[in-house]
Amino acid sequence: MTNGNISVYMCSTYGGYPKGNIYWIMDDKPQLQDSDRIQFNSTNETRNRSYNITSVYTVVNVLHKIRKIQCIVENSALQVNLTASYEESPNPDKQMEEKKKMTIIATVSVFLIITVTLILAVLGIRHRNKKAGTSVI
Incomplete structure (x- = not known):
């Protein structure tokens, strides 16, 4: 969602086990996980012990070029990474x-x-x- 000079991106994964991690890459540069622009929330579903993970990344728009935002969901136990990409035009x-x-x-x-x-x-x-x-x- 883009509103004026601020864009908000949300990445979610549901029903994963064990608990995974979400990482963000903007314009091919990894973003710091402790940045104040990234909100990270996870919820443990107790009945089947799986995890829902959501991360929200807020970006102040820069008009100099097209942005490519990537969300990477990592599950180290399965040794699998899933990637979702969004390119702003x-x-x-x-x-x-x-x-x-x-x-x-x-x-x-x-x-x-x-x-x-x-x-x-x-x-x-x-x-x-x-x-x-x-x-x-």
Whole structure:
């Protein structure tokens, strides 16, 4: 879930035994498990002695590139790791909005350049005609 500048990712595993571990990797870099951005909760299901594990990872968005988030569930007794991945792509609406802004800025810039050029041309013609003693404009 993404809300403004904060993204929240949740990774869960259910009914595992023995209790496993969840690790996070962002942009191919392992994230520290003791980080204040990672909340780790586990619940022991007593009737069948299996574990439900949930980890929530909160990330402040950086707009510099696409992010790849991976959740790795490790069960050392089974020597098996399960991985879930999520790749964020740029928001198409936001990209379209940025393109529209850039188009408006470019259009206004071209208009201003043409206007200034015409004003300078008129002033130059007036100055030249003033020196020559004639009046066209």
